[in-house]
Amino acid sequence: MMGSVPSRAEVTAVPPSVGTPLASETLVIAPPPKRTASPALIAVLIVLAVLLAAAAGVGVWLFLQLNDANDTIDQQQDEIGELNDLIDGKEEFGAAMQGLMDTARTLDGAPLADLVPIDDYTELAHLGWVHRRTPTALAADTARAESYRSDLEQLAGAVQAERDANTTGSYAEGVLDAASGGYASLVFDDASAVCQREALGCVTGDQHRTIHLDAAGFAHPSMDDWGARLVTLHEYAHVLQFSNPDATDAAAGAFGDDWEFMADCYALTEMDSWTLDHRVWESSYAYWDVSYGYGRVCDASQRDVIRTWVAETGFHYHPVSQ
């Protein structure tokens, strides 16, 4: 009905209009409820922490051990490498020495002992032993052994060529090749100038494998094969004297340490002659009387000394040891 007062019951009954904001709002967040860890959980955590720490410790220890092991392996590999080098070096040295001695053996009986310095080879073998743990020194020893071998091979080649060829086409060279086996050689030149005294031939100490024969003297009509042989053998005796000092020292006493008398005796022994005098007929009515050497003819016992000397001269192969 219109114009009438609403009743109280109606007012209170009116709901707040929709959408009207509240005068104020307060958000209250309540603290979480307090939780208390149980003793069992703490114990478990402690055990876990201890185990974690232990695990970490073991990890570090394993890492250190691994590092040590790697270092040891590296060191051992280095040592193995060095050992391999040493073994290789020893094998190379051994092979070089074997090659040297095999070559030396082919020169067994060479009449000139000094051409094959086997004492040096013995010293080298000893050095190889001393240097067995020093690769660089051992490599130098190996090179030395190879150098010695090369020298011997060159020598053997030269000796063979000398023996096989008579380059001067002379009777004297034939005599020398037969006596020396090619180890000595001869040249025809001005022997007096080389020897600095009047001589039909001579040998100098610094080149004692080469005999100098006087070209003019050997072309003289008084020189025949007998004289050429005697002079050549006398000079070859000097080659042997120079090349075999030890054996020569032992033998020279029988000749009063006179190398010339000894050389004459060698020639006379080889020729089985008991005189140094010789007559050469130039025609049916003209001749030359020649006296060779130094005027003394050695006796039978001195010829025995010469034979012993010749047997003892030269290179006699024997193995070397360290």
Ligand SMILES: [Zn+2]
């Ligand atoms: Zn002489």
